[in-house]
Amino acid sequence: MCEVKVITGTSAAAEAARLADVDVIAAYPITPQTTCVEKLAEFVANGELDAEYVKVESEHSALSVCIGAAATGARTFTATASQGLALMHEVLFIASGMRLPIVMMVANRALSAPINIWNDHQDSIAQRDTGWIQIYVEDNQETLDSIIQAYKIAENDDVLLPVMVCLDGFILTHTVEPVTIPKAERVREFLGVYEPKHAYLDPDRPITQGPVGVPDCYMETRKQIEDAMERSKKVIKEVNEEFSEWFKRKYGNGLVEAYNLENADTVLVAMGTVCGTIKDVIDELKKEGKEVGLLRIRTYRPFPKEDVKELLKDAENIAVLDKNISFGFNKGALGIEMASILKNKKICNYIVGLGGRDIRIEDIKTIINDVEKSEDDKTAWIGLKE
Amino acid sequence: MQFPREELFAPGHRGCAGCGAAIVARLVLKAAGKDTICVVPTGCLEVMTTPYPETSWRVPWIHVAFENAAAVASGVESAIKALKRKRGKFANKKINVIAIGGDGGTADIGFQALSGAMERGHNILYIMYDNEAYMNTGIQRSSSTPFMAATTTSPAGSKIKGEDRPKKDVAMIMAAHGIPYVATACISYPEDFMRKVKKALSIEGPKFIQVLQPCTTGWGYPPHKTIEIGRLAVETGIFPLYEIENGEFRITYKPSKRKPVKEYIRMQKRYRHLTDEDIERIQRYIDEKCKLLGL
Amino acid sequence: MVTIAAIIYEPGNSIRNKTGSWRTFRPILDNNKCVKCENCYIFCPEGAIQEDENGNFKIDYDYCKGCLICMNECPVNAITKVREEK
Numbered sequence: 001m002c003e004v005k006v007i008t009g010t011s012a013a014a015e016a017a018r019l020a021d022v023d024v025i026a027a028y029p030i031t032p033q034t035t036c037v038e039k040l041a042e043f044v045a046n047g048e049l050d051a052e053y054v055k056v057e058s059e060h061s062a063l064s065v066c067i068g069a070a071a072t073g074a075r076t077f078t079a080t081a082s083q084g085l086a087l088m089h090e091v092l093f094i095a096s097g098m099r100l101p102i103v104m105m106v107a108n109r110a111l112s113a114p115i116n117i118w119n120d121h122q123d124s125i126a127q128r129d130t131g132w133i134q135i136y137v138e139d140n141q142e143t144l145d146s147i148i149q150a151y152k153i154a155e156n157d158d159v160l161l162p163v164m165v166c167l168d169g170f171i172l173t174h175t176v177e178p179v180t181i182p183k184a185e186r187v188r189e190f191l192g193v194y195e196p197k198h199a200y201l202d203p204d205r206p207i208t209q210g211p212v213g214v215p216d217c218y219m220e221t222r223k224q225i226e227d228a229m230e231r232s233k234k235v236i237k238e239v240n241e242e243f244s245e246w247f248k249r250k251y252g253n254g255l256v257e258a259y260n261l262e263n264a265d266t267v268l269v270a271m272g273t274v275c276g277t278i279k280d281v282i283d284e285l286k287k288e289g290k291e292v293g294l295l296r297i298r299t300y301r302p303f304p305k306e307d308v309k310e311l312l313k314d315a316e317n318i319a320v321l322d323k324n325i326s327f328g329f330n331k332g333a334l335g336i337e338m339a340s341i342l343k344n345k346k347i348c349n350y351i352v353g354l355g356g357r358d359i360r361i362e363d364i365k366t367i368i369n370d371v372e373k374s375e376d377d378k379t380a381w382i383g384l385k386e
Numbered sequence: 387m388q389f390p391r392e393e394l395f396a397p398g399h400r401g402c403a404g405c406g407a408a409i410v411a412r413l414v415l416k417a418a419g420k421d422t423i424c425v426v427p428t429g430c431l432e433v434m435t436t437p438y439p440e441t442s443w444r445v446p447w448i449h450v451a452f453e454n455a456a457a458v459a460s461g462v463e464s465a466i467k468a469l470k471r472k473r474g475k476f477a478n479k480k481i482n483v484i485a486i487g488g489d490g491g492t493a494d495i496g497f498q499a500l501s502g503a504m505e506r507g508h509n510i511l512y513i514m515y516d517n518e519a520y521m522n523t524g525i526q527r528s529s530s531t532p533f534m535a536a537t538t539t540s541p542a543g544s545k546i547k548g549e550d551r552p553k554k555d556v557a558m559i560m561a562a563h564g565i566p567y568v569a570t571a572c573i574s575y576p577e578d579f580m581r582k583v584k585k586a587l588s589i590e591g592p593k594f595i596q597v598l599q600p601c602t603t604g605w606g607y608p609p610h611k612t613i614e615i616g617r618l619a620v621e622t623g624i625f626p627l628y629e630i631e632n633g634e635f636r637i638t639y640k641p642s643k644r645k646p647v648k649e650y651i652r653m654q655k656r657y658r659h660l661t662d663e664d665i666e667r668i669q670r671y672i673d674e675k676c677k678l679l680g681l
Numbered sequence: 682m683v684t685i686a687a688i689i690y691e692p693g694n695s696i697r698n699k700t701g702s703w704r705t706f707r708p709i710l711d712n713n714k715c716v717k718c719e720n721c722y723i724f725c726p727e728g729a730i731q732e733d734e735n736g737n738f739k740i741d742y743d744y745c746k747g748c749l750i751c752m753n754e755c756p757v758n759a760i761t762k763v764r765e766e767k
């Protein structure tokens with residue numbers, strides 16, 4: 001028996017943390033994440049969730065609290081966005097370096113300056129190399145489901161890496177959708193309790209965590225993280241399948257979602273909510289007899305190289321949409337990475353939706369037309385004002 | 387037998403000969419015992435005790451970064467609470483959570499996290515081992531560096547005579563947080579220091595101890611004088627020993643007659659640029675401070 | 682093999698690192714003069730001075746770095762120093 005609630009993405013994230021029976025929550029408010037930590041505060045205040053709710057004085061401390069708690073064997077949760085995520089930057093590396101399965105909701109928001117509270121992906125893309133698994137979701141249901149999955153992935157002995165579940169600020173965080181809430185007992189049974197074997201502070205087993213990584217060991221620690229990332233691909237796929245058996249919902253193969261890729265010469269590649277708009281356009285064009293496909297990248301890290309290569313092997317016109325920009329290279333992160341794995345293919349990169357700029361149906365159609373008539377790779381900024 | 391014999395801080399660490407920080411760690415663990423989790427931010431104590439694959443710690447220990455020891459300790463304490471309550475972990479043992487940070491990691495870069503942890507009321511003890519500069523990076527001034535002391539970033543020049551600002555009073559700032567226990571201590575008075583650690587650990591809530599720890603390398607004196615110099619810091623009134631329990635201030639050691647600061651200052655290279663006039667100035671400043679504290 | 686997250690599972694294994702080789706001067710403790718005040722014991726940064734089964738303090742030269750705090754703090758001059766022969 002499930003319950004359906006009409007809730008925002010941030011509430012869905014809070015519900016997921018409650019269902020996962022987290023032990024320690026560190027909360028510092030930032031738009032558009034706030035309603036998530038507010039909801040969690042309510043849960044704790046009403047006794048619906050038995051957790052320590054630590055009202056920290058910054059995002060830097062938020063993640064530091066989670067690290068201390070996770071290193072003591074607790075299941076932890078925090079949430080942030082934009083400047084808050086940037087402030088965490090230093091500690092993000094430490095969470096993965098210490099191999100702690102922390103789960104964090106990121107409400108994707110543009111970075112200053114100028115200050116902007118609206119959506120793009122620059123904040124989490126800038127944290128690409130911190131050793132965190134990154135899942136980009138498309139709707140509120142996927143937000144809830146992905147956070148539950150995130151614990152199962154992060155706590156897997158083959159992985160032991162932190163996970164950020166990224167949802168588009170305002171587009172999901174402040175928009176209500178019907179969300180199916182599974183039974184708490186079912187989720188707890190699905191996840192089990194977190195019993196770390198590698199890292200927990202306990203006087204009965206005095207270990208030293210976070211020592212000085214001398215040159216003789218440091219490089220190995222980096223390779224271990226890379227190997228864990230590689231192994232996580234399989235785990236993410238398995239968890240996606242297992243989740244679908246338990247809860248009857250799945251998201252592509254876990255790493256990517258293919259939409260109308262068969263018979264499509266033109267394929268759009270994107271992450272997050274824009275994929276919803278793209279699917280609408282694809283359906284509309286299909287009625288007109290035109291086949292266009294979408295490859296939604298769900299996990300940006302680990303990057304699904306093999307799936308991308310396989311699924312796009314016949315595509316002729318590849319349009320990569322990026323809600324971020326690498327200054328000085330005039331491409332977005334996804335555009336750069338697609339070009340690096342798909343040799344001898346025409347890949348056009350479209351910079352879209354920065355700082356909350358609307359991405360309209362017409363913009364998607366413009367991109368489709370543009371990539372089809374382009375003779376070579378290019379980068380174009382879509383929706384710029386004159 | 388005056389002191390407990392259990393050694394929870396192992397030899398073989400890379401601290402300098404005569405290192406005061408090592409004495410802090412040893413005394414804290416003797417006072418706290420084995421049911422203790424230590425959180426140590428980046429700094430001398432961290433670097434000299436844990437070069438992988440070796441550790442000098444016989445208690446569970448964690449280092450995360452430079453500025454967040456108080457936040458990490460908050461997380462450790464919160465996890466213990468939650469796991470005890472929800473899953474009966476830690477066999478309902480009383481576990482001490484102790485952060486031990488240097489003056490840079492505490493009074494400067496870790497100050498925000500420290501203030502947050504103290505204000506939130508976590509049941510932790512934060513110990514600031516105060517050697518009055520960033521020793522690990524090569525003796526740069528911190529906000530805990532005293533007036534006119536020379537460091538590599540407050541050098542004694544022809545125009546500026548070392549550090550141009552007085553030492554930040556971290557213990558009093560912690561007391562202003564209204565926490566149940568604040569104390570100052572010095573490694574030269576081990577009974578006093580260990581008594582304060584024990585007392586702090588017996589009190590529920592946030593506790594703060596600032597322990598003065600002379601540094602042979604940073605202060606410029608021969609290693610055998612570490613304890614002697616610490617004693618002089620107290621005997622001169624430069625570093626008063628007190629505790630503030632539930633808001634009640636109490637001097638815990640009162641020198642029968644304060645020694646002149648000159649005795650302390652002339653033993654250290656960091657003050658060698660000072661003239662007798664400069665020392666007089668420091669003497670007057672210390673006299674004023676001691677008057678306020680009733681020393 | 683490097684452990685996961687470089688966690689060290691052997692408490693206090695820095696005892697492998699014999700810091701006695703750092704010494705320039707060697708403190709010598711005369712137990713006949715010792716009054717068991719424990720100054721040398723408690724002030725040693727290495728914990729290199731320990732009590733033996735007869736209640737006498739002994740200096741562990743495997744770890745003593747020769748800082749001579751013990752000599753300086755001994756109230757009865759029971760500790761003297763000699764230069765290490767290299």
